[in-house]
Amino acid sequence: MTDSFIPISKPTIGPRERELVLAALDSGWVSSIGEYIDRFEAEFAKYCGTRYALAVSNGTTALHLAFATLDLKPGDEVIVPDLTFVATANAVAYTGATPVLADVDPDTLCLDPASVRALISPRTKAIVPVHLYGHPADMDALTEIADSHGIAIIEDAAEAHGAEYRGRRVGGLGKCGVFSFYGNKVITTGEGGMLTTDDEAFWQRAKRLRDHAMSPTRRYFHEERGFNYRITNLQAALGVAQLERIGEFLARRAEIMDWYRQVVGVSDSVRLNRVKNWAKSAYWMVCLEVDAFDAERRDEFMRLLKARGIDSRPYFCTMSAMPMYRQKGLPVAGRKADIGLNLPSYFDMTKSDVERIGSEVNDILKSMGVV
Ligand SMILES: *Cc1c(COP(=O)(O)O)cnc(C)c1O
Numbered sequence: 001m002t003d004s005f006i007p008i009s010k011p012t013i014g015p016r017e018r019e020l021v022l023a024a025l026d027s028g029w030v031s032s033i034g035e036y037i038d039r040f041e042a043e044f045a046k047y048c049g050t051r052y053a054l055a056v057s058n059g060t061t062a063l064h065l066a067f068a069t070l071d072l073k074p075g076d077e078v079i080v081p082d083l084t085f086v087a088t089a090n091a092v093a094y095t096g097a098t099p100v101l102a103d104v105d106p107d108t109l110c111l112d113p114a115s116v117r118a119l120i121s122p123r124t125k126a127i128v129p130v131h132l133y134g135h136p137a138d139m140d141a142l143t144e145i146a147d148s149h150g151i152a153i154i155e156d157a158a159e160a161h162g163a164e165y166r167g168r169r170v171g172g173l174g175k176c177g178v179f180s181f182y183g184n185k186v187i188t189t190g191e192g193g194m195l196t197t198d199d200e201a202f203w204q205r206a207k208r209l210r211d212h213a214m215s216p217t218r219r220y221f222h223e224e225r226g227f228n229y230r231i232t233n234l235q236a237a238l239g240v241a242q243l244e245r246i247g248e249f250l251a252r253r254a255e256i257m258d259w260y261r262q263v264v265g266v267s268d269s270v271r272l273n274r275v276k277n278w279a280k281s282a283y284w285m286v287c288l289e290v291d292a293f294d295a296e297r298r299d300e301f302m303r304l305l306k307a308r309g310i311d312s313r314p315y316f317c318t319m320s321a322m323p324m325y326r327q328k329g330l331p332v333a334g335r336k337a338d339i340g341l342n343l344p345s346y347f348d349m350t351k352s353d354v355e356r357i358g359s360e361v362n363d364i365l366k367s368m369g370v371v
Helices: 015-027 035-048 059-069 087-094 113-119 139-149 200-210 233-244 246-263 295-307 331-339 351-367
Strands: 052-056 077-081 098-102 124-127 152-156 176-180 193-197 270-272 286-290 340-343
Touching: 015 035, 015 233, 035 052, 035 193, 035 233, 052 059, 052 200, 059 087, 059 152, 059 176, 059 193, 059 200, 077 087, 087 098, 098 113, 113 139, 124 139, 139 152, 193 200, 233 246, 246 270, 246 286, 246 351, 286 331, 295 331, 295 340, 295 351, 331 340
Parallel strands: 077 098, 077 124, 124 152, 152 176
Antiparallel strands: 052 193, 176 193, 270 286, 286 340
16 A cells, blocks of 8 residues: 555645745845835736735735725724634734624635625625635625625635636735735745735725835835735745746646546535536635534544545634634534535645545545445
């Protein structure tokens, strides 16, 4: 048996990444000024079809910078999904505003427009669709709600680089898009993030806040409290190289998903990622949901899988289950958080890796009496 351990994810760093990072290093521009930052921003904006992009230190600071640029303050409300990575809600709370938790659609795992509509109040300042696990949210329905109340949409596209909603790439579908380049994301800069927008004034203000809001006319004078959320030229060099390869990365993710669909014994009650006909998913994560699970049985399944050399991770916990945001749970989000998990997917995976995972998954589900 050559059953080596299969991790959930790993980055793909090739000769082009080495070449550009070493060129950045050799140039002496190691900090937050340098040609790769400008290039990364210009090329990322072009990729998303937006006029502007602003590179920052990570996805969480990108979210916070977007909310700070909107001038959120205590008393303001921002609608976020109950099922997301905690950074979405935390970045709202950093401004003093209140994250208001909405339920998710059972297929897309993204904001349910009906749930959002019911939560709109005079204090609502923004809606944050999270394109969870790479699948875009239902943007037309959400945009209609936002527009009819004069509310901004900030897309959390941290997991969905290159995903499309009705043929349009995410990141350019609201006031501002936010991306992460953490090591396990679709493309990586080690740590890093990006804002995308068509709004020139928004971009200018975000850019100023990224660098301590220094006065453009008087050095070391600061008219308001800004941040150091800059990225380095070294990270941006890695980003430029990764962005060149994003088409290849996304094609492989789709191929891996197809392999999974061929080998995992799915049914109405054992499901892999669902994709709407209006969506192109980035397939950031392979998702498995089993109706016969609860949190305990799901965790047991993951333990058994690990004992056979295959890593996995549970779906995110809901925000409403955490001490900082504790409230009555939302039915779909809560259920999904209990029955869902992610299976391995990364560029170097082979079809035989997926076949091995598929047969172990089927076997364990059978041994647990689930199928
Ligand atoms: C990864 C992620 C973030 C945060 O990005 P970091 O670069 O890790 O700070 C925000 N939102 C979602 C949905 C994410 O998956």
